[in-house]
Amino acid sequence: MKKSKQLAALLTGLSFSLVFSAQLSAETNQQNTVPQCKQASQEEIAQLFDRWNAALQTGNPDTVVERYAEQSILLPTVSGKARLTPAEKKDYFEHFLAKKPVGKIDHRQIQVSCNTAVDTGHYTFTLKDGDKTQEVAARYSYAYQWNGKDWYIISHHSSVTPSH
Numbered sequence: 007m008k009k010s011k012q013l014a015a016l017l018t019g020l021s022f023s024l025v026f027s028a029q030l031s032a033e034t035n036q037q038n039t040v041p042q043c044k045q046a047s048q049e050e051i052a053q054l055f056d057r058w059n060a061a062l063q064t065g066n067p068d069t070v071v072e073r074y075a076e077q078s079i080l081l082p083t084v085s086g087k088a089r090l091t092p093a094e095k096k097d098y099f100e101h102f103l104a105k106k107p108v109g110k111i112d113h114r115q116i117q118v119s120c121n122t123a124v125d126t127g128h129y130t131f132t133l134k135d136g137d138k139t140q141e142v143a144a145r146y147s148y149a150y151q152w153n154g155k156d157w158y159i160i161s162h163h164s165s166v167t168p169s170h
Contacts, residue, residue: 043120044152051116051123054150054157059109067099075151075158083131083144083164105133112143121152128167143167 054073061070071092074080080089082098089095114127126147133140149161 042154045120046118046123046152046157048116048118051118051125051150051157052111052114054123054159055109055111055125055148058148058159062103062107062109065103065106067096067103070099070103071095073159074162075153075160078158078160079162080159081163081165083142083166105135108132123150123157124148125150129164 058070058073061073064070074092074095076092078090080095080098082089082102084102085098087094087098089098109129109131112128112130114125116126117124124147127145129144129146131142131144133142144164144166146164147161148159150157151160
């Protein structure tokens with residue numbers, strides 16, 4: 007009887023230890039997944055467009071799509087369809103990259119906050135179709151989010167600038 011009480015007490019203590027340990031581990035993991043506040047400079051955020059534009063130059067839609075967060079939206083310049091999934095974004099860029107786009111910022115305004123930034127303004131894309139070159143002026147907005155390791159696009163809207 008004495009041994010069974012000792013065994014029961016030991017098992018009870020072990021159970022409490024395991025539960026406490028699991029709870030502590032879960033709390034620690036939760037704390038580690040929340041990134042500390044990343045305050046970026048306007049120059050750092052401006053370079054994110056340059057990185058996205060360089061991804062366009064690779065001609066690889068997967069490289070471009072990697073710049074977008076898993077849960078993000080693309081409202082593209084030459085399509086009326088919102089692109090929510092990586093597959094939908096890839097489909098758009100497969101067609102857009104065929105025009106060999108090169109973007110150039112005309113003017114911008116950047117706002118930076120804790121783990122987020124917004125870059126808005128006007129840009130011009132140079133597009134190629136065979137020997138023909140076309141310039142398309144557009145308005146844009148990029149919203150970026152810091153995930154603890156890198157900046158990713160969470161919202162990208164682009165629309166052709168109206169003629170007047």
